[in-house]
Amino acid sequence: MTPTARRRLAPEVRRRQVLDAAIAVFSEEGLHGASMDAIAARAGVSKPSVYAHGGTKDELFAACLAREAERLMTAMTTAVGSAGDGEGPDDAEARLFRALRAFFHAVTTHRQGWTVLYRQASTGEFAGRVDAARRAIVRRAAELLAAELGGSVEAAEPVAHTLVGAAEGLTDWWLGTEHPATDEPPADVLARMLTAVVWPGLDRLRALPM
Amino acid sequence: MTPTARRRLAPEVRRRQVLDAAIAVFSEEGLHGASMDAIAARAGVSKPSVYAHGGTKDELFAACLAREAERLMTAMTTAVGSAGDGEGPDDAEARLFRALRAFFHAVTTHRQGWTVLYRQASTGEFAGRVDAARRAIVRRAAELLAAELGGSVEAAEPVAHTLVGAAEGLTDWWLGTEHPATDEPPADVLARMLTAVVWPGLDRLRALPM
Amino acid sequence: MTPTARRRLAPEVRRRQVLDAAIAVFSEEGLHGASMDAIAARAGVSKPSVYAHGGTKDELFAACLAREAERLMTAMTTAVGSAGDGEGPDDAEARLFRALRAFFHAVTTHRQGWTVLYRQASTGEFAGRVDAARRAIVRRAAELLAAELGGSVEAAEPVAHTLVGAAEGLTDWWLGTEHPATDEPPADVLARMLTAVVWPGLDRLRALPM
Amino acid sequence: MTPTARRRLAPEVRRRQVLDAAIAVFSEEGLHGASMDAIAARAGVSKPSVYAHGGTKDELFAACLAREAERLMTAMTTAVGSAGDGEGPDDAEARLFRALRAFFHAVTTHRQGWTVLYRQASTGEFAGRVDAARRAIVRRAAELLAAELGGSVEAAEPVAHTLVGAAEGLTDWWLGTEHPATDEPPADVLARMLTAVVWPGLDRLRALPM
DNA sequence: AATGAATGAGCCTTCATTCAT
DNA sequence: CATGAATGAAGGCTCATTCAT
Numbered sequence: 001m002t003p004t005a006r007r008r009l010a011p012e013v014r015r016r017q018v019l020d021a022a023i024a025v026f027s028e029e030g031l032h033g034a035s036m037d038a039i040a041a042r043a044g045v046s047k048p049s050v051y052a053h054g055g056t057k058d059e060l061f062a063a064c065l066a067r068e069a070e071r072l073m074t075a076m077t078t079a080v081g082s083a084g085d086g087e088g089p090d091d092a093e094a095r096l097f098r099a100l101r102a103f104f105h106a107v108t109t110h111r112q113g114w115t116v117l118y119r120q121a122s123t124g125e126f127a128g129r130v131d132a133a134r135r136a137i138v139r140r141a142a143e144l145l146a147a148e149l150g151g152s153v154e155a156a157e158p159v160a161h162t163l164v165g166a167a168e169g170l171t172d173w174w175l176g177t178e179h180p181a182t183d184e185p186p187a188d189v190l191a192r193m194l195t196a197v198v199w200p201g202l203d204r205l206r207a208l209p210m
Numbered sequence: 211m212t213p214t215a216r217r218r219l220a221p222e223v224r225r226r227q228v229l230d231a232a233i234a235v236f237s238e239e240g241l242h243g244a245s246m247d248a249i250a251a252r253a254g255v256s257k258p259s260v261y262a263h264g265g266t267k268d269e270l271f272a273a274c275l276a277r278e279a280e281r282l283m284t285a286m287t288t289a290v291g292s293a294g295d296g297e298g299p300d301d302a303e304a305r306l307f308r309a310l311r312a313f314f315h316a317v318t319t320h321r322q323g324w325t326v327l328y329r330q331a332s333t334g335e336f337a338g339r340v341d342a343a344r345r346a347i348v349r350r351a352a353e354l355l356a357a358e359l360g361g362s363v364e365a366a367e368p369v370a371h372t373l374v375g376a377a378e379g380l381t382d383w384w385l386g387t388e389h390p391a392t393d394e395p396p397a398d399v400l401a402r403m404l405t406a407v408v409w410p411g412l413d414r415l416r417a418l419p420m
Numbered sequence: 421m422t423p424t425a426r427r428r429l430a431p432e433v434r435r436r437q438v439l440d441a442a443i444a445v446f447s448e449e450g451l452h453g454a455s456m457d458a459i460a461a462r463a464g465v466s467k468p469s470v471y472a473h474g475g476t477k478d479e480l481f482a483a484c485l486a487r488e489a490e491r492l493m494t495a496m497t498t499a500v501g502s503a504g505d506g507e508g509p510d511d512a513e514a515r516l517f518r519a520l521r522a523f524f525h526a527v528t529t530h531r532q533g534w535t536v537l538y539r540q541a542s543t544g545e546f547a548g549r550v551d552a553a554r555r556a557i558v559r560r561a562a563e564l565l566a567a568e569l570g571g572s573v574e575a576a577e578p579v580a581h582t583l584v585g586a587a588e589g590l591t592d593w594w595l596g597t598e599h600p601a602t603d604e605p606p607a608d609v610l611a612r613m614l615t616a617v618v619w620p621g622l623d624r625l626r627a628l629p630m
Numbered sequence: 631m632t633p634t635a636r637r638r639l640a641p642e643v644r645r646r647q648v649l650d651a652a653i654a655v656f657s658e659e660g661l662h663g664a665s666m667d668a669i670a671a672r673a674g675v676s677k678p679s680v681y682a683h684g685g686t687k688d689e690l691f692a693a694c695l696a697r698e699a700e701r702l703m704t705a706m707t708t709a710v711g712s713a714g715d716g717e718g719p720d721d722a723e724a725r726l727f728r729a730l731r732a733f734f735h736a737v738t739t740h741r742q743g744w745t746v747l748y749r750q751a752s753t754g755e756f757a758g759r760v761d762a763a764r765r766a767i768v769r770r771a772a773e774l775l776a777a778e779l780g781g782s783v784e785a786a787e788p789v790a791h792t793l794v795g796a797a798e799g800l801t802d803w804w805l806g807t808e809h810p811a812t813d814e815p816p817a818d819v820l821a822r823m824l825t826a827v828v829w830p831g832l833d834r835l836r837a838l839p840m
Numbered sequence: 841a842a843t844g845a846a847t848g849a850g851c852c853t854t855c856a857t858t859c860a861t
Numbered sequence: 862c863a864t865g866a867a868t869g870a871a872g873g874c875t876c877a878t879t880c881a882t
Contacts, residue, residue: 675863675864676863676864676865677864677865678862678863678864678865679862679863679864682862682863
């Protein structure tokens with residue numbers, strides 16, 4: 001006698017349901033392509049419930065952006081912050097590898113969030129908001145790079161943009177269909193690939209004044 | 211005081227107007243976000259004119275994709291194909307530099323086209339077509355890389371994605387507000403920056419079997 | 421002072437409202453001439469409500485056809501089937517009279533439905549469906565005639581068409597402005613008139629092989 | 631060097647071209663379903679030419695109605711007026727037969743005009759105009775009937791409506807697909823059929839005061 | 841709190857109509 | 862004159878949003 005859908009749930013739980021459904025639908029259909037009907041259906045609730053717990057479509061999208069951006073930042077911060085986990089050396093290259101691995105891990109395990117953040121929202125009224133999220137990540141990367149390579153954070157910014165862009169491109173490749181299967185976790189594979197390409201160059205930049 | 215509205219124009223001219231406007235609006239709003247009204251307004255013509263010269267929204271989008279894809283491919287092919295222009299050596303690094311410069315030139319001068327091609331959500335019925343255009347460019351990059359570094363084109367694909375992503379990231383930085391002014395053309399600056407970061411790594415990959 | 425607009429109604433009720441309005445508008449304007457706006461306005465609901473309860477314009481038209489066809493067929497079948505109601509003899513002429521009276525009754529009391537069914541242009545994709553509805557009624561008439569006059573149903577078809585056309589013409593005359601007032605129900609008057617004109621001829625056909 | 635389409639033609643000729651095309655298209659697609667583009671294409675002229683020679687769509691439709699109505703009236707008048715053509719007796723039944731034959735001849739040889747007049751135009755703003763045309767025919771029939779059967783024209787009107795309706799119904803049957811092939815001209819077949827059904831009844835009415 | 845029902849606004853598309861050549 | 866090109870005005874349909882239960 002207690003139909004799941006109509007059971008009163010704690011507000012935060014309902015909100016999570018709605019956000020999860022929204023991210024799923026937004027990632028598949030895009031901001032304009034997604035309909036509130038579809039989101040409600042995916043969440044298994046009625047449309048007014050979506051409004052009650054997620055607000056307007058724009059607010060809902062913004063909430064998705066915020067949540068996924070924070071999730072990504074947290075994941076990276078945590079991973080980078082964790083000192084050498086005893087798995088190997090703790091030199092600059094290893095730290096770069098771990099940061100990249102954290103990024104790739106976050107992105108490949110939350111593919112929909114990533115899609116919404118970086119592939120669906122780059123247009124229209126949300127371009128600014130997405131840009132802010134993206135810049136936060138780039139900024140963090142620039143700080144890491146400045147610490148490792150020396151030089152100011154400002155000077156490291158273009159390199160950080162390059163690095164983040166490269167990571168995004170590689171992620172796109174991985175999320176595409178045709179890539180070799182591996183036993184290793186994808187994040188490790190991708191991080192090693194990217195490290196191999198960029199580390200020598202970055203290493204050389206250490207000597208130069210940026 | 212020349213009313214452009216009711217002015218009769220040659221069909222090709224009008225079609226170009228419409229396509230230009232469409233690319234602009236699509237790049238800003240996305241396929242779903244763009245309205246035919248907006249495109250008509252941007253083109254300075256009436257909505258029926260958009261239909262007369264650009265066809266259905268889907269056809270119009272497809273035409274934009276086709277035109278910009280060809281434009282970018284042509285620009286890159288031409289620039290890369292031009293042999294050493296006497297400005298310096300013609301080793302692998304120099305060829306990479308020129309290819310990157312061509313890419314940056316094409317992308318920075320046709321930003322909107324690139325956005326439509328590479329940054330738009332590839333959802334729904336156009337996923338395939340957009341993807342095909344994207345992949346054509348990355349494929350070209352992969353071919354160049356394979357030629358330079360040895361190894362198969364398939365093996366070069368992730369590196370190509372990485373490279374294109376890195377270039378994109380750097381372009382974003384450049385098109386952002388805060389970057390130092392230079393006398394040099396942006397494409398040269400950006401190409402040198404990216405070359406500095408990735409060339410050492412790529413160079414090292416030459417020795418390894420990819 | 422009871423705003424009917426925002427009032428929540430049972431779906432069947434709303435659907436009936438919408439169908440009624442649709443039949444009215446279709447009968448006045450034709451399939452192409454009727455606009456969903458007009459139907460919504462006539463029904464006193466919003467356009468989305470029309471779509472919610474009546475579906476697409478084509479579906480709505482089909483639903484109108486189906487409903488009116490059934491209504492007319494039922495009315496005629498019932499009236500004809502009712503055996504001699506004690507009002508007089510039950511010979512062939514009397515049965516013809518009763519059938520005609522049933523037809524006139526159905527047609528004069530559901531004029532719009534009849535118009536949609538029988539007078540609308542049967543163009544385009546609905547030609548078949550409209551025609552089917554029309555033919556069902558004429559077919560029924562042909563069956564009755566065949567039973568009364570002998571001969572096959574096929575042979576009776578032209579006579580049935582003639583009869584139905586004659587009845588239509590007489591109905592038009594009655595619904596026009598200038599006709600004498602009577603105490604009798606119109607259906608009786610019209611049926612007697614038509615019987616007087618056609619019965620002698622039909623009676624004579626009984627002897628002949630059709 | 632003189633392309634037919636662009637050759638300057640006498641205005642009446644062009645007008646005829648346009649009217650013919652219009653009737654064809656209207657009869658196939660209906661008033662609302664027909665597009666001026668389609669009419670222009672069918673006529674083999676440009677759209678402005680249609681406007682120049684046929685006027686507005688409504689005017690064009692009205693012109694079609696007028697022309698076909700007149701054609702039908704003329705045909706009937708002529709046929710009825712022609713005294714017994716020596717092919718047989720000239721009693722009242724023969725005169726009825728000839729009038730009906732004239733009607734069926736006009737209708738079956740100008741099927742499109744008939745369709746436009748009686749099957750496409752019965753709705754919307756042209757209902758009145760069509761009604762007028764129809765009434766003219768019915769009036770003529772009533773006059774003939776009054777002359778043959780005795781009684782006033784007014785009294786003959788319902789019978790005239792009946793007769794015209796019957797003729798229309800039979801025409802519909804004939805214009806449908808499935809009817810037996812004959813060597814005789816259709817008009818003769820149909821006229822004989824209808825005469826057989828209605829003449830006995832009409833004959834009997836002669837004795838009664840209508 | 842949760843929802844079925846309702847709607848205002850907007851979008852894609854086409855059509856009747858008219859300039860300008 | 863004849864026409865290609867252009868447009869204002871709907872029309873069918875859907876969507877984000879909100880009542881009323």
